[in-house]
Amino acid sequence: MRAFTSLLAGLVFGFGLIIGGMTNPAKVQNFLDVTGSWDPSLIFVMGGGIAVTMPAFAYLKRQRRPLFAEAFSWPVRTDLDPRLLTGSALFGLGWGLGGFCPGPALTALPSGAFGGVVFVLAMLAGICFAKVLVLQRLPKPENIQ
Amino acid sequence: MFKGKISFTAIMTGASELETEFTPFSALIGGGLIGLAAVLLMAGIGRIAGISGIIAKVLPPYSDRFAVPQSLMFIVGLLLSYPAYTWVAGGRPVQVMTDNLVILTVAGVLVGFGAVWGGGCTSGHGICGISRLSARSIVATATFITTGVIAVFVLRHLAGG
Numbered sequence: 605m606r607a608f609t610s611l612l613a614g615l616v617f618g619f620g621l622i623i624g625g626m627t628n629p630a631k632v633q634n635f636l637d638v639t640g641s642w643d644p645s646l647i648f649v650m651g652g653g654i655a656v657t658m659p660a661f662a663y664l665k666r667q668r669r670p671l672f673a674e675a676f677s678w679p680v681r682t683d684l685d686p687r688l689l690t691g692s693a694l695f696g697l698g699w700g701l702g703g704f705c706p707g708p709a710l711t712a713l714p715s716g717a718f719g720g721v722v723f724v725l726a727m728l729a730g731i732c733f734a735k736v737l738v739l740q741r742l743p744k745p746e747n748i749q
Numbered sequence: 750m751f752k753g754k755i756s757f758t759a760i761m762t763g764a765s766e767l768e769t770e771f772t773p774f775s776a777l778i779g780g781g782l783i784g785l786a787a788v789l790l791m792a793g794i795g796r797i798a799g800i801s802g803i804i805a806k807v808l809p810p811y812s813d814r815f816a817v818p819q820s821l822m823f824i825v826g827l828l829l830s831y832p833a834y835t836w837v838a839g840g841r842p843v844q845v846m847t848d849n850l851v852i853l854t855v856a857g858v859l860v861g862f863g864a865v866w867g868g869g870c871t872s873g874h875g876i877c878g879i880s881r882l883s884a885r886s887i888v889a890t891a892t893f894i895t896t897g898v899i900a901v902f903v904l905r906h907l908a909g910g
Binding site: 605606608609610611612615616617620621622623624625626627629630631633634636637638639640641643645646648649650652653654655656660661664669670671673674675676677678679681682683684687688689691692693694695696697698699700701702703704705706707710711712713714715717718719720722723724725726727729731732733734735736737738739 | 767768769770771772773775776777778779780781782783784785786787788789790791792793794795796797798800801804805808809810812818819820822823824825826827828829830831832833834841842843844845846847848850852853854855856857858859860861862863864865866867868870871872874875876877878879880881882883884885888889890892893894895896897898899900901902904905906
């Protein structure tokens with residue numbers, strides 16, 4: 605059931621990204637292009653996501669355990685450390701440059717667009733590199749959402 | 750302008766321009782589905798639907814072997830969504846991106862590194878984190894939207910024009 609739930613969640617997530625237009629890098633960049641061809645759609649994608657997730661998470665937080673696992677893995681950290689800021693700042697620069705974040709990049713991979721493949725390979729390399737550094741500093745890289 | 754220096758590949762007709770239409774309705778529906786997927790993953794297996802975290806789980810060096818199979822299944826689901834959508838909708842979604850491979854490589858490395866270093870991406874921080882009213886996620890989201898705006902401004906209005 606864990607495998608099936610994960611598969612279904614991935615499928616629904618991908619459909620949401622595609623329907624929301626987020627697999628189109630130009631649309632994401634237009635959201636960020638506030639002085640040019642601004643397209644506020646992305647804020648509605650986030651809003652729609654939060655509108656569903658916020659009340660459901662509030663309900664789930666009061667439950668003892670998930671349906672098919674031993675315990676909930678809620679993120680526990682609340683401190684604002686420098687890594688959060690530098691990491692997010694670098695992430696945003698790449699997001700603006702390419703118009704892709706990890707979900708849409710993976711979802712759009714089967715389109716076969718060569719640029720998308722290049723982006724994903726570079727992204728995987730960046731993830732591995734960061735993981736190596738994070739693991740060196742911390743025995744348990746918890747809280748990577 | 751921008752298009753003079755960097756040409757664009759348009760998959761599907763009608764997407765020859767950089768401009769995109771404001772689509773609040775489909776954006777809300779899409780966002781709602783993303784939220785539904787996040788709730789499904791938390792209610793079912795107790796995990797946050799943060800894509801960068803899920804990808805990181807299946808890549809070396811491994812730290813959480815228990816999460817590898819379910820993370821792989823999520824990724825398979827994501828990868829299936831595009832062909833499934835194309836089959837259901839009878840056409841491919843619009844996709845317009847730069848064909849400058851240097852920019853895409855730099856962007857990819859920054860996105861991958863930054864997401865893991867910053868503890869999350871647009872899904873983990875932007876949707877799941879904000880839904881938990883996490884101060885970390887709110888700060889992270891404000892930060893990456895700000896630097897994203899700066900990157901697009903430099904790319905489109907300084908470097909390109």
